[in-house]
Amino acid sequence: MSNDKGTWLITGASSGLGKSISLEALRSGHKVIGTTRDIPNAEATHAEFSAKGGIWLELDPSNKDAYDHFSKCFQKYSVDVLVNNAGYAFIGAVEDTSEEELRDQMEINFYGPLRTVRACLPFMRAKGSGHIILISSGAGFIARPGRGAYSASKFAIEAIHESLAQEVTNFGIKVLIVEPGAFRTPFSSRIITPKQFEAGFSEGYKGTLVENMVTGSRGLKTIPDYFRGDPDKAAREIVKATTSEQKYLRMPLGSDCVAALELKLGILQADLEATRPMATATDID
Ligand SMILES: NC(=O)c1ccc[n+]([C@@H]2O[C@H](COP(=O)([O-])OP(=O)(O)OC[C@H]3O[C@@H](n4cnc5c(N)ncnc54)[C@H](OP(=O)(O)O)[C@@H]3O)[C@@H](O)[C@H]2O)c1
Numbered sequence: 001m002s003n004d005k006g007t008w009l010i011t012g013a014s015s016g017l018g019k020s021i022s023l024e025a026l027r028s029g030h031k032v033i034g035t036t037r038d039i040p041n042a043e044a045t046h047a048e049f050s051a052k053g054g055i056w057l058e059l060d061p062s063n064k065d066a067y068d069h070f071s072k073c074f075q076k077y078s079v080d081v082l083v084n085n086a087g088y089a090f091i092g093a094v095e096d097t098s099e100e101e102l103r104d105q106m107e108i109n110f111y112g113p114l115r116t117v118r119a120c121l122p123f124m125r126a127k128g129s130g131h132i133i134l135i136s137s138g139a140g141f142i143a144r145p146g147r148g149a150y151s152a153s154k155f156a157i158e159a160i161h162e163s164l165a166q167e168v169t170n171f172g173i174k175v176l177i178v179e180p181g182a183f184r185t186p187f188s189s190r191i192i193t194p195k196q197f198e199a200g201f202s203e204g205y206k207g208t209l210v211e212n213m214v215t216g217s218r219g220l221k222t223i224p225d226y227f228r229g230d231p232d233k234a235a236r237e238i239v240k241a242t243t244s245e246q247k248y249l250r251m252p253l254g255s256d257c258v259a260a261l262e263l264k265l266g267i268l269q270a271d272l273e274a275t276r277p278m279a280t281a282t283d284i285d
Contacts, residue, residue, distance in 0.1 A: 005030050007080050008031070008079070008082075013049065014046050016185025016231060019049075020231040021238055022046075025239055026054055033079070038058070061113070067118060071119040074120050084113035084132075088109075090191070093205050105149045106153050128171060129173065142264045162177075180257060181258075182256055183234060184231060200215070228256060
């Protein structure tokens with residue numbers, strides 16, 4: 001985007017990072033459309049949004065008809081910046097996760113942003129400009145125990161955006177993948193765990209890293225100290241990134257996320273060195 005004021009569409013703008021990004025974009029003079037599944041609730045929890053000129057749109061990106069609704073919205077509003085933010089985390093062992101639970105996770109974290117992106121592209125291409133921002137996660141590049149489903153949804157949607165960034169660069173469209181670490185939002189209070197196990201894990205995972213992850217994540221009444229991320233500061237960096245030259249695809253946010261990214265890069269490098277002789281022995285003579 002240029003320095004001109006534009007129109008932003010933010011999914012899941014009622015709470016957490018979406019709420020902060022919506023306020024920062026409004027403060028910067030942009031027009032903002034925010035989606036929520038429940039406008040009366042959003043009005044109650046984020047009253048500043050309408051008061052500052054934000055426009056609510058009742059829409060659930062996880063519904064199969066969301067593409068049509070988003071398409072109508074992009075016809076009505078000339079959107080310059082799309083922020084795919086709506087999402088939740090499913091935490092549970094791979095073995096304990098039902099196919100239905102995995103599909104539900106994919107509907108919002110993978111198909112939701114994909115529907116929105118596909119609906120906006122014809123309009124952004126016609127304009128020859130646009131910015132597509134994905135709120136992914138540190139879990140979008142490192143898959144920890146108990147986070148298989150959540151990471152699968154974020155890895156998969158990051159792959160789509162990595163490919164997309166190269167496909168649309170010549171159309172004047174930019175893509176940014178934001179990877180937050182642990183930020184102080186109501187995110188933890190919405191974590192879902194395998195419903196067939198009351199404790200959130202089956203007997204076999206008692207005393208394992210899965211139990212630690214499940215019990216340390218779900219139903220948290222207060223935000224733990226190790227959640228160091230400030231959503232308002234994240235919002236400032238994201239809005240600023242749209243006016244920069246943006247010579248990167250991924251933007252980790254939070255020092256915990258930088259450490260996780262470094263850990264993963266080290267693991268990838270070690271795997272590569274350990275397997276290089278085998279890998280290079282398989283080319284045809
Ligand atoms: N907070 C963190 O530590 C953290 C870390 C890494 C990544 N993230 C990512 O940041 C994004 C925003 O999370 P947040 O921390 O701001 O959490 P949040 O406060 O819970 O906000 C999530 C938003 O997504 C919408 N949403 C939640 N579940 C949904 C569902 N099943 N279907 C449709 N919409 C749904 C909600 O909108 P309505 O209820 O109004 O529809 C809500 O506004 C997510 O994609 C998350 O994966 C967060």
